[in-house]
Amino acid sequence: MTPSRQGPGRQERARLRREEIITAAGEMFARGGFRGTSLADVAARAGITEPGLLHHFGSKAGLLLAVIERRDLDSEAFALELLGMEPSGRLRALPEFARRNKQRAGLAKLFTVLVAESLEPGSPGHQHFVERYRAMRAIVADNIRSAQADGVARPDIDPVAKATEILATLDGLQTQWLLDPDTVDIVATVESYARTLEHDLACGLPPSGDLIAEPERREGGARTCG
Numbered sequence: 001m002t003p004s005r006q007g008p009g010r011q012e013r014a015r016l017r018r019e020e021i022i023t024a025a026g027e028m029f030a031r032g033g034f035r036g037t038s039l040a041d042v043a044a045r046a047g048i049t050e051p052g053l054l055h056h057f058g059s060k061a062g063l064l065l066a067v068i069e070r071r072d073l074d075s076e077a078f079a080l081e082l083l084g085m086e087p088s089g090r091l092r093a094l095p096e097f098a099r100r101n102k103q104r105a106g107l108a109k110l111f112t113v114l115v116a117e118s119l120e121p122g123s124p125g126h127q128h129f130v131e132r133y134r135a136m137r138a139i140v141a142d143n144i145r146s147a148q149a150d151g152v153a154r155p156d157i158d159p160v161a162k163a164t165e166i167l168a169t170l171d172g173l174q175t176q177w178l179l180d181p182d183t184v185d186i187v188a189t190v191e192s193y194a195r196t197l198e199h200d201l202a203c204g205l206p207p208s209g210d211l212i213a214e215p216e217r218r219e220g221g222a223r224t225c226g
Contacts, residue, residue, distance in 0.1 A: 030110035061124035
């Protein structure tokens with residue numbers, strides 16, 4: 001007699017249930033915000049009782065942090081990809097991140113809504129986003145320092161200030177796209193910004209730098225800054 005195939009065990013079922021709740025909560029937070037969404041709303045959407053939901057997450061704040069952590073996994077994976085590239089390739093990879101966000105507009109909206117709701121120090125997500133932005137600024141600044149050390153970025157640039165500018169610009173472009181997607185082409189806009197940023201980082205450098213455009217290589221001149 002052939003033994004029957006067993007379904008997922010208790011731990012696996014609990015993990016899958018938890019993922020379903022996080023997905024439901026993320027969709028609802030993206031539409032109504034954290035403050036505008038009740039635990040009862042999420043429980044009903046996920047097909048679970050409110051006590052059952054609290055069993056998995058402990059509190060509404062615990063659920064929020066689980067949603068944020070899920071959202072951050074994608075960003076962290078992309079950051080690791082960037083770290084594995086040559087400095088000259090990292091800027092050119094920015095449009096790819098924009099394409100990913102365009103394909104996952106719900107996650108991009110979720111991030112933007114949760115950041116806005118986490119500005120006050122007492123909000124549940126505040127410390128997470130403070131630490132996240134500190135970490136992202138450090139990663140971008142390290143990338144700029146690496147490019148400076150390799151001679152493909154100007155040595156007079158302040159890496160921390162430039163990192164802050166880059167993150168602020170990308171966040172701002174994403175917000176405008178989410179508000180007006182029919183007018184703002186997020187991929188084309190980020191591509192344009194990446195070219196402008198590449199020029200800014202490399203202007204005045206000799207043609208040996210990897211960020212120099214091909215015509216300038218052939219002409220043998222330094223990149224102009226005008």
